[in-house]
Amino acid sequence: MCDRGDTVRVCVPKAEANHWHFQDIDRCIAPLVNALNKSDIYTASCCCGHGEELGHIWLRDGRALIVLPDATKDMITEMVTKPDAAKEKR
Numbered sequence: 611m612c613d614r615g616d617t618v619r620v621c622v623p624k625a626e627a628n629h630w631h632f633q634d635i636d637r638c639i640a641p642l643v644n645a646l647n648k649s650d651i652y653t654a655s656c657c658c659g660h661g662e663e664l665g666h667i668w669l670r671d672g673r674a675l676i677v678l679p680d681a682t683k684d685m686i687t688e689m690v691t692k693p694d695a696a697k698e699k700r
């Protein structure tokens with residue numbers, strides 16, 4: 611995870627179709643955001659969480675990706691199958 615303000619300029623889509631602009635993206639997730647947009651999976655906003663909260667990438671289609679820097683398979687399984695238990699451990 612990067613510190614707040616540690617960003618990289620990434621070309622991302624604007625809300626209007628076919629318009630792109632450069633935006634400062636958290637350094638640790640900038641390659642992921644760039645790869646998604648280049649693959650026509652358009653992002654709307656994002657934050658790595660900076661170690662204070664879960665990282666996330668909102669997609670323009672309304673879905674969201676959660677970014678866990680040190681995730682394990684067990685952690686993901688518990689979050690998906692027992693979300694209330696996983697929440698208490700955080």
Ligand SMILES: [Zn+2]
Nearest residue numbers: 611612638658
């Ligand atoms: Zn970061």
